[in-house]
Amino acid sequence: xxxxxxxxxxxxxxxxxxxxxxxxxxxxxxxxxxxxxxxxxxxxxxxxxxxxxxxxxxxxxxxxxxxxxxxxxxxxxxxxxxxxxxxxxxxxxxxxxxxxxxxxxxxxxxxxxxxxxxxxxxxxxxxxxxxxxxxxxxxxxxxxxxxxxxxxxxxxxxxxxxxxxxxxxxxxxxxxxxxxxxxxxxxxxxxxxxxxxxxxxxxxxxxxxxxxxxxxxxxxxxxxxxxxxxxxxxxxxxxxxxxxxxxxxxxxxxxxxxxxxxxxxxxxxxxxxxxxxxxxxxxxxxxxxxxxxxxxxxxxxxxxxxxxxxxxxxxxxxxxxxxxxxxxxxxxxxxxxxxxxxxxxxxxxxxxxxxxxxxxxxxxxxxxxxxxxxxxxxxxxxxxxxxxxxxxxxxxxxxxxxxxxxxxxxxxxxxxxxxxxxxxxxxxxxxxxxxxxxxxxxxxxxxxxxxxxxxxxxxxxxxxxxxxxxxxxxxxxxxxxxxxxxxxxxxxxxxxxxxxxxxxxxxxxxxxxxxxxxxxxxxxxxxxxxxxxxxxxxxxxxxx
Ligand code: NAD
Numbered sequence: 159x160x161x162x163x164x165x166x167x168x169x170x171x172x173x174x175x176x177x178x179x180x181x182x183x184x185x186x187x188x189x190x191x192x193x194x195x196x197x198x199x200x201x202x203x204x205x206x207x208x209x210x211x212x213x214x215x216x217x218x219x220x221x222x223x224x225x226x227x228x229x230x231x232x233x234x235x236x237x238x239x240x241x242x243x244x245x246x247x248x249x250x251x252x253x254x255x256x257x258x259x260x261x262x263x264x265x266x267x268x269x270x271x272x273x274x275x276x277x278x279x280x281x282x283x284x285x286x287x288x289x290x291x292x293x294x295x296x297x298x299x300x301x302x303x304x305x306x307x308x309x310x311x312x313x314x315x316x317x318x319x320x321x322x323x324x325x326x327x328x329x330x331x332x333x334x335x336x337x338x339x340x341x342x343x344x345x346x347x348x349x350x351x352x353x354x355x356x357x358x359x360x361x362x363x364x365x366x367x368x369x370x371x372x373x374x375x376x377x378x379x380x381x382x383x384x385x386x387x388x389x390x391x392x393x394x395x396x397x398x399x400x401x402x403x404x405x406x407x408x409x410x411x412x413x414x415x416x417x418x419x420x421x422x423x424x425x426x427x428x429x430x431x432x433x434x435x436x437x438x439x440x441x442x443x444x445x446x447x448x449x450x451x452x453x454x455x456x457x458x459x460x461x462x463x464x465x466x467x468x469x470x471x472x473x474x475x476x477x478x479x480x481x482x483x484x485x486x487x488x489x490x491x492x493x494x495x496x497x498x499x500x501x502x503x504x505x506x507x508x509x510x511x512x513x514x515x516x517x518x519x520x521x522x523x524x525x526x527x528x529x530x531x532x533x534x535x536x537x538x539x540x541x542x543x544x545x546x547x548x549x550x551x552x553x554x555x556x557x558x559x560x561x562x563x564x565x566x567x568x569x570x571x572x573x574x575x576x577x578x579x580x581x582x583x584x585x586x587x588x589x590x591x592x593x594x595x596x597x598x599x600x601x602x603x604x605x606x607x608x609x610x611x612x613x614x615x616x617x618x619x620x621x622x623x624x625x626x627x628x629x630x631x632x633x634x635x636x637x638x639x640x641x642x643x644x645x646x647x648x649x650x651x652x653x654x655x656x657x658x659x660x661x662x663x664x665x666x667x668x669x670x671x672x673x674x675x676x677x678x679x680x681x682x683x684x685x686x687x688x689x690x691x692x693x694x695x696x697x698x699x700x701x702x
Contacts, residue, residue: 160185160680182219182680189220199236204247206232210306211250214316219678221310226635229307233586235540235565237303238288244296245338252302253321255295258347258355264362276367277318277597278374280304281359283326285346285379289512289539292379294328295341300377304399304589311590312641313675314597324359326352356386360394370395370600370659372593383435384481395596397604401439403585406592406609406616408440408508408535409447411562411583411630413617418560418625419505419531424448426461426533429504431495431545432511433466433482436537440508441485446610459484463502466511469493499524506533509545510564513538517546519554526555537564537583548580552628562630581630588612591641595648598670599658608648608657615647616640645671 159180166172189209196202206228210217221228230236240247254271256264284297301321308314327346333339346352363371375386375398387398397403416423428444430437441462448458464471464485470492471482478486492498499507499521507525509516517536525532532555536545548567551559557572562581569579592612596604619632619640632640649667652658664670 165682182216185213185216186219186223189216193220199231200239200243200247202231203236203240204249207247207252207302208249211252215678215680218309218316218676221306222638222678224635225310225637226633228310229586229634229637230566232306232310233303234288237299238290238540241287241293241296241299242290244293244299245336245340248338248340253298253323255298255323255325256355256359257342258324258326258351259342261351261355261358264355264358265365268362268366271320273317273320274366275318276320276363276371278305278308278314278372278593279320279322279363279367280308280374280376281322281324282375282377283324283379283382284328284341284377285382287377289543292328292330292333292346294330294333294339295323295325296333296339297377298323304374304376307586308590308593309676311586311637312594312645313638314590314594315674315676318597322359324355326355352382360390360396364394369602370597372396372596372601374399374589374593376400380434384438392603395602395604397592397609398435398439399585399589400435402443402604402606402609403589403592404436404510404537404583405439405443406588406612407583407585407631408436408537408562409443409610409613410587410616411535411581412444412506412533413447413613414581414620414625414630415506415531415533415560417620419533422451424451424453424458424461426505427502428462429498429502429507430462430464431507431509431513431516432538433464433471433485434510436510437464437508438481440510443606443609443613446606447613450610460487463487463498463504465495465498470498496521496524503528505529506535508533508535508537510537511545512543513545514543515546517551519550522546522551522554522559526558531558531560533560535562535583537562539564541565541567548578552578552580560630561628578628580628582634583631584634587616587631587637587640588644591615591644592648594641594645594671594674595652598645598660598674599649599652600660601652601657602659603657605657608651611648611651612644615644619643642671642675 159175160182196205256267260267280301282297282300284294285292287293287297287300305319305321308319309316325341327342327344329346334343373394373396383398390396445458449455462485471486472489472491473486495516534551538544544563544565548561549570551561552570562583564583566582567580569577571577646667649670653663
């Protein structure tokens with residue numbers, strides 16, 4: 159309906175549309191009115207995905223009109239629900255499905271994808287979708303949602319984005335029995351066949367789209383996530399968002415918190431509840447940040463303590479992986495988190511174990527008794543798995559705690575009337591901005607310090623007034639500005655430190671980033687467009 163009369167004539171669709179010509183803004187209004195009539199979030203998700211299939215520019219125009227409103231629908235938490243119901247929500251395929259039985263033919267599969275200039279891929283094997291476990295091919299909702307944020311948050315061209323599902327089967331018995339299931343109906347294939355599939359995929363992507371095609375790993379199971387990151391981090395342009403993206407957003411929150419505690423990161427003692435992808439990623443980045451402050455790696459490691467499902471990680475405990483071992487201290491084995499808190503007396507506790515309510519009243523009160531401003535991050539998702547709520551944390555510490563969470567919490571009004579806004583450590587503050595920075599300067603590998611720079615830049619965007627309200631992150635409605643600043647800073651850093659491959663080096667990095675930004679307005683494809691009906695007479699002579 160937004161085609162001009164001349165465009166309609168040129169396309170041969172005049173008469174196939176009602177005569178009224180609508181602006182894109184009116185179309186946005188129509189979408190919003192329809193959206194408001196949907197009865198629940200899953201319905202809203204299906205409605206928006208249908209729009210994405212039908213009219214991509216309008217979809218992004220709608221998303222960018224109010225990112226804070228639409229992000230929880232196209233991304234967490236609703237995308238999780240959508241993945242669980244993918245068989246029901248499924249209308250049209252989106253993205254590339256590569257099955258384990260396609261080994262030997264992945265290059266041919268990539269050729270089936272209609273676009274040849276791909277700059278960003280988000281890939282999953284569906285084994286650990288959010289906190290929801292193995293969803294197999296239903297996990298495709300995640301790469302689709304993440305890439306929608308690449309465009310909505312920072313403006314990466316959607317045609318240059320490719321969502322990929324590596325389907326190796328699923329161990330989810332319910333899905334194996336589900337007649338609507340869209341994936342391979344057998345158990346997960348592991349071992350050499352799995353490794354060969356991933357290896358061939360990485361090679362085929364680089365062969366077709368170039369060494370600087372960004373490959374973001376998303377929601378792989380714990381063992382594969384670390385293993386594949388270590389295998390490929392120096393070979394391809396790749397990162398793991400669950401490990402490195404989470405680390406950057408959490409460290410950004412900690413750096414912002416230092417402006418309240420008024421000391422350095424290396425003055426703190428961190429205790430993690432959980433020692434998985436999120437916790438180990440954050441701990442590694444804290445070590446890097448402390449080293450940058452000037453202390454030795456060994457000293458930095460000594461300031462971090464970890465608890466996993468078997469209790470405190472201590473020297474001499476059996477079967478510790480190498481990664482966990484470096485955080486093991488000489489101490490007796492302790493199973494109970496409250497006892498660990500009493501023993502270690504941390505300045506910061508960070509929950510990433512998906513054990514809801516793990517930060518008990520006693521633990522929170524103890525933290526407040528050791529510290530003027532205890533740092534308490536309850537990062538586990540979804541909300542039911544959070545280690546404590548924002549309200550519990552603020553009330554039990556009389557508003558002294560510095561709090562952040564993985565899932566969003568409503569503002570809390572304290573008895574004195576002060577309103578505190580809990581910080582949400584949303585990975586979306588990091589991956590779109592880092593992604594565009596990496597793409598724009600043609601980075602070939604993504605070094606760990608990129609995530610530290612990202613954390614620093616994000617923390618700098620937190621204003622004093624935000625801190626005063628309890629926020630450790632900029633408000634979500636500023637995420638587009640924040641992400642673009644991040645992309646520029648990443649590009650500047652990459653050029654300065656010899657990590658960029660674009661030559662010659664563009665002087666103006668802001669202009670470089672701007673040149674990548676997708677325009678959500680419709681393109682005109684005729685030189686002189688006429689308006690209906692005043693100027694209709696003029697087009698009588700247009701030759702088609
Ligand atoms: P993971 O499976 O890799 O790690 C979970 C860890 O918790 C393991 O080390 C396990 O040993 C430990 N654990 C299990 N039971 C425990 C117990 N009773 N006590 C102590 N530790 C226990 O998972 P992950 O990817 O690290 O994710 C963990 C949580 O963090 C999830 O809820 C996820 O949603 C959340 N997360 C949040 C963000 C964010 O806020 N931006 C990002 C990533 C992950």
